[in-house]
Amino acid sequence: MDTPSIPAETPENQENQGSRQLQQMQQQGLLSPANRAALEPVAERFGVAITPHMAGRIDLQNPADPVAAQFVPDARELRLQTGELSDPIGDHRHMPVKGIIHRYPDRVLFTPVHVCPVYCRFCFRREDVGSQPLLSEAELAAALDYIRQDPGIWEVILSGGDPLVLSPRRLQQLLTELRTIDHVKVIRIHTRVPVVSPERVTAELIDVLRTAQPLYIVLHTNHVQEFDEQAVRTCHALADAGLPLLSQTVLLKDINDSADTLETLFRFLIENRIRPYYLHHADQARGTAHFRTTLAEGQAITDELRGRISGLCQPQYVIDIPGGHGKSPAGSNWVSASGNGYRIRDYTGSEHYFADNTAEEVTQTRAKA
Numbered sequence: 267m268d269t270p271s272i273p274a275e276t277p278e279n280q281e282n283q284g285s286r287q288l289q290q291m292q293q294q295g296l297l298s299p300a301n302r303a304a305l306e307p308v309a310e311r312f313g314v315a316i317t318p319h320m321a322g323r324i325d326l327q328n329p330a331d332p333v334a335a336q337f338v339p340d341a342r343e344l345r346l347q348t349g350e351l352s353d354p355i356g357d358h359r360h361m362p363v364k365g366i367i368h369r370y371p372d373r374v375l376f377t378p379v380h381v382c383p384v385y386c387r388f389c390f391r392r393e394d395v396g397s398q399p400l401l402s403e404a405e406l407a408a409a410l411d412y413i414r415q416d417p418g419i420w421e422v423i424l425s426g427g428d429p430l431v432l433s434p435r436r437l438q439q440l441l442t443e444l445r446t447i448d449h450v451k452v453i454r455i456h457t458r459v460p461v462v463s464p465e466r467v468t469a470e471l472i473d474v475l476r477t478a479q480p481l482y483i484v485l486h487t488n489h490v491q492e493f494d495e496q497a498v499r500t501c502h503a504l505a506d507a508g509l510p511l512l513s514q515t516v517l518l519k520d521i522n523d524s525a526d527t528l529e530t531l532f533r534f535l536i537e538n539r540i541r542p543y544y545l546h547h548a549d550q551a552r553g554t555a556h557f558r559t560t561l562a563e564g565q566a567i568t569d570e571l572r573g574r575i576s577g578l579c580q581p582q583y584v585i586d587i588p589g590g591h592g593k594s595p596a597g598s599n600w601v602s603a604s605g606n607g608y609r610i611r612d613y614t615g616s617e618h619y620f621a622d623n624t625a626e627e628v629t630q631t632r633a634k635a
């Protein structure tokens with residue numbers, strides 16, 4: 267099969283598909299009949315899906331299960347809060363052609379596919395994914411042309427949707443096209459597939475990825491409970507093929523918003539050769555207020571982690587500035603100007619004065635010589 271098994275691009279089909287997914291969740295014991303009926307309006311508005319693999323990671327006895335909370339819809343998604351946006355990180359402001367988001371000079375996001383094997387209830391692209399499965403051939407050609415014509419584009423980030431729902435043959439075509447563009451030196455793929463649908467990562471797919479190096483895989487994962495042995499084996503197979511693995515995690519209220527939970531996740535990732543890269547502050551997507559922490563809470567958690575875990579295990583805490591102004595570091599300040607020097611906080615919270623006189627001394631030494 268060359269394309270993911272996705273329905274034709276019609277709102278009617280999206281509604282039907284959402285309804286079917288709710289029914290399936292009911293059969294899996296994830297929803298009661300009454301809940302399923304109450305959630306129809308959510309499924310009409312946003313994509314709904316969970317893979318059998320991820321459904322199998324849910325503890326049905328736990329009403330606060332961290333995997334269920336990420337994928338099983340909730341009526342609170344219909345409550346919109348002031349400040350929430352349909353396009354919270356301003357993708358559409360930076361879309362010169364369909365499927366390309368060009369926010370920073372040296373890299374573009376390329377979204378050839380807009381479906382995912384699971385739909386995260388907090389997704390910042392929740393109003394774009396699920397409803398328009400794939401770019402058409404003409405749209406794909408225009409997107410590739412855009413990349414070809416800008417020699418400043420050094421990196422292409424395949425995102426979506428989840429690019430690894432494409433068949434190996436389709437993905438190979440795309441990667442081969444990108445590899446013929448001299449100025450594109452690095453390819454990155456953002457995906458959840460190795461964890462939520464590891465059976466899709468076949469030897470053939472790994473071969474396609476391996477031959478497109480340098481290619482980085484950035485795994486979206488938010489809780490250690492998402493991993494079973496098959497997912498771990500899949501990540502090892504990707505690493506064994508020479509593909510660098512990084513992770514991105516969204517800070518989510520009542521799912522992973524504690525130093526203990528994140529410490530467990532980040533240690534686990536490093537032990538399995540996946541380098542934590544970003545911890546995202548949750549975006550202000552519509553209907554996602556129940557997932558958001560405050561920035562101060564995020565800073566307190568990341569400050570605590572600094573004193574507890576190896577630097578290898580620590581991602582950068584970042585926030586996407588609403589309106590499309592890009593990502594900024596969101597951690598608290600460890601260094602502040604003080605007199606002629608700086609006050610620097612150590613990992614225990616104590617402050618130390620640092621006299622930044624090195625540059626001056628070097629200048630004086632040179633002058634004497």
Ligand code: SF4
Pocket residue numbers: 381382384385386388389390391392395426427428458486
């Ligand atoms: S996998 Fe990524 S793009 Fe897909 S629903 Fe989740 S957050 Fe959104």
